[in-house]
Amino acid sequence: MSTNINLLIHTDKETLRQKKRIIFFNLAAAVSLIGVGLIYFGIAILIQIVNPGSLEREHQKLLVEMSKLQSRQKNLFTLNNRIENINKIMKARDTISKKANILFTKVPSKLPLESFEIDNKSVILVGQSNSLSVIGEFLSSLTDMVRKKDTIKSLTLNNLELDTEKNVYNISVRSEF
Amino acid sequence: MEQKVNVDITALIIIFNKNKSYILPVLIMLISLFLFLQFVPPQFNALIKAREEAKATLAKIAKLKENLNILSNINDAELNSQLQTLSLALPLRKDYVGILDTINLTAKKTKVDVGSFSIRIGDISTSESNADFFPMIRFPVPISTDIVGAYRFVDEISQAAVPLSNVYYVNAGKDSASVGLAFYYMPLGSTSDVSPDATVVPVSQKGLKLIDQLIELQKESLQETSLVSVATSSAFK
Numbered sequence: 001m002s003t004n005i006n007l008l009i010h011t012d013k014e015t016l017r018q019k020k021r022i023i024f025f026n027l028a029a030a031v032s033l034i035g036v037g038l039i040y041f042g043i044a045i046l047i048q049i050v051n052p053g054s055l056e057r058e059h060q061k062l063l064v065e066m067s068k069l070q071s072r073q074k075n076l077f078t079l080n081n082r083i084e085n086i087n088k089i090m091k092a093r094d095t096i097s098k099k100a101n102i103l104f105t106k107v108p109s110k111l112p113l114e115s116f117e118i119d120n121k122s123v124i125l126v127g128q129s130n131s132l133s134v135i136g137e138f139l140s141s142l143t144d145m146v147r148k149k150d151t152i153k154s155l156t157l158n159n160l161e162l163d164t165e166k167n168v169y170n171i172s173v174r175s176e177f
Numbered sequence: 178m179e180q181k182v183n184v185d186i187t188a189l190i191i192i193f194n195k196n197k198s199y200i201l202p203v204l205i206m207l208i209s210l211f212l213f214l215q216f217v218p219p220q221f222n223a224l225i226k227a228r229e230e231a232k233a234t235l236a237k238i239a240k241l242k243e244n245l246n247i248l249s250n251i252n253d254a255e256l257n258s259q260l261q262t263l264s265l266a267l268p269l270r271k272d273y274v275g276i277l278d279t280i281n282l283t284a285k286k287t288k289v290d291v292g293s294f295s296i297r298i299g300d301i302s303t304s305e306s307n308a309d310f311f312p313m314i315r316f317p318v319p320i321s322t323d324i325v326g327a328y329r330f331v332d333e334i335s336q337a338a339v340p341l342s343n344v345y346y347v348n349a350g351k352d353s354a355s356v357g358l359a360f361y362y363m364p365l366g367s368t369s370d371v372s373p374d375a376t377v378v379p380v381s382q383k384g385l386k387l388i389d390q391l392i393e394l395q396k397e398s399l400q401e402t403s404l405v406s407v408a409t410s411s412a413f414k
Contacts, residue, residue: 029202032209
């Protein structure tokens with residue numbers, strides 16, 4: 001019977017385990033250090049690739065070229081500004097002559113106008129006729145226009161009188177646009 | 178039986194000797210962690226910022242290239258001619274000469290006599306206030322004509338293109354009339370605000386059509402002016 005106790009075997013196993021652990025830790029330390037370095041320099045390389053500096057130089061170069069065409073750019077800006085404003089004005093301005101022309105067509109030939117006053121908001125017509133039926137025809141035309149909302153939206157009879165000296169009727173009407 | 182742990186220097190030395198192989202790697206890992214936290218996030222932020230700057234600069238470059246392309250294809254002479262046409266229709270400042278010419282020409286064309294009128298000479302650089310917002314010079318013009326003649330005058334001047342005008346009232350009687358005229362103008366404002374980076378917009382088709390219309394109207398006006406001049410000069414022979 002052998003009474004020898006081989007303690008070395010157990011010592012070797014433990015030492016091996018410990019050695020493995022140490023190697024692992026050393027490896028982890030090395031990897032972490034190298035890893036951090038790689039990440040840092042990797043990002044630095046990406047920044048270089050993106051290179052906003054060279055793009056900024058190209059931008060400046062194009063700005064210099066644009067500055068040579070600056071007067072042309074300003075003229076074009078002025079041109080577009082004029083076009084825009086002319087279009088706005090042409091849309092916004094009242095066309096009194098158009099409204100007047102429409103109203104003239106409603107005035108019977110036997111009702112000569114004494115005066116015609118028109119602005120952006122209203123019109124006053126003063127006429128004279130020796131026939132009440134002509135005046136009636138005139139008023140009907142204007143009433144129709146109001147009903148159809150054609151040009152005028154109201155009609156007021158300011159005055160209707162008989163001038164006994166000239167034997168004519170004087171009529172004055174006012175309408176609003 | 179309780180085990181007594183004797184913590185003294187000897188024990189600490191034994192613990193140290195047992196674990197000394199782990200100290201260096203752990204220290205290195207801690208340093209790596211510190212370096213990572215200290216340097217990597219700022220570097221990453223710098224990358225994001227660089228990408229954003231690059232993106233913005235690329236957009237500006239694209240816009241500038243497009244602007245250069247548009248401007249390079251524009252003929253200066255044509256541009257100036259178009260600008261002149263539009264500036265006649267909508268002057269940059271109060272164009273008294275243009276206004277007087279237009280009234281005179283319209284009166285001659287419609288065979289009405291224009292009475293004396295006055296135009297208030299105000300500050301050329303400021304605009305008159307008005308409800309319509311567009312700057313304009315407004316004044317009444319007396320004319321010696323009947324109602325029909327007054328409306329012929331109003332019709333004619335409403336179509337005048339040089340400068341752009343509007344009739345804001347008419348008061349016509351049997352022998353005389355008063356016509357309220359408004360002539361537009363529009364100061365440009367500072368063109369030094371036009372930045373090289375600003376988007377360049379070419380003239381639209383609608384704009385070109387407007388320019389052509391104004392050129393036609395102005396040509397007609399010029400023809401009428403020359404006809405009136407010939408008629409006037411013939412009358413004095």
